[in-house]
Amino acid sequence: MLDLSTTYLGLKLKNPLVASAGPYCRDIGNILKLEDAGVSAVVLHSLFEEQINLESNELDRYLSFNTEAYAESLSYFPDMAGYNIGPEGYIEHIRKAKEAVDIPVIGSLNGISTGGWIKYAKMIEEAGADALELNIYYVPANLELTGAQVEKIYTDLVAHIKASVKIPVAVKLSPHFSSVPNIAKQLDDCGADGLVLFNRFYQPDLDLEKLEVVPNLVLSNSHELLLRLHWVGLLCGNIKADMAITGGVHTAEDVVKCMMVGGKVAMMTSALLRHGLDYVQTLQTNLVEWMTDHEYESIHQMQGSMCYKNVAEPTAFVRANYMKVLSSYAMKSAH
Secondary structure: EEEEEEEEEOOOOOEEEOOOOOOHHHHHHHHHHHHHOOOOOEEOOOOHHHHHOOHHHHHHHHHHHOOEEEEEHOOOOOOOOOOOHHHHHHHHHHHHHHOOOOEEEEEEEEEEOOHHHHHHHHHHHOOOOOOEEEEEEOOOOOOOOOOHHHHHHHHHHHHHHHHOOOOOOOEOOOOOOOOOHHHHHHHHHEEEEEEOOOOOOOOOOEOOOEEOOOEEOOOHHHHHHHHHHHHHHHOOOOOOEEEEEEEEOHHHHHHHHHHHHOOOEEEEEEHHHHHHHOOHHHHHHHHHHHHHHHOOOOOHHHOOOOOOOOOOOOOHHHHHHHHHHHHHOOOOOOO
């Protein structure tokens, strides 16, 4: 019998299929549907720093940086007082989710400053969350802020949170660092139990008729997975933290690739939004079929089997692949 089990953040999971933070997580009924469909864990939608302390000096400084119209800049943010049911409501939502399902429930904090994070990290732990995901979504707009200073913001935050709670802590990273392996090592050294690669950077668009900057949300596709496979494959075996892959997981083959480069779990949101929550059943069925056809007995058997350290040609992960790709494309002959 096939063994689909894996471990992530010290949690024993029945399979590597995890629902990442998404709008469906706001409803307990949907979380129940996800459990019934077969997900092994769920990451709840995020509690935002702006909800914790909308009037904080830290937020004021970031919002008002380089703008002459502070009131106008606030219009780009949702009404945080009611967004995602508020801090206290979020804590209660965790309690209800834990009472409703047997799978692990992972809380999520989204922000950058320490401030209220420690308080709410403790409250999330006390509410019964099995782990905490820190979604550090930060766009450094200050020209005077160096890359090293940005990294220190991340590491300081993680160190403070780790010292404040006993539950496992994962960090959701952006790919926009000058050295992804180095920041991964720094966070690993700070005690991060897991790294989630990568946060999707939602760039705003321009409305040319209204001359406004507008939000732009586009669901992911499997092509986006390649960036995640690259870095997880390079990091596998070099850090102690578990790695989760998110962004571009849509098919059973995508899940297999995540495992082979060294991922512990494959997280998904866009696939569930596009196909519905029951799509997890299809993924699991297809995963079992793939493993059977290719004579794999367990998820553990494939984990890390195609990471940088284990493939026959490890240079394919670095510069040699760049040169090979550029030379492999044949231009169509002009007629």
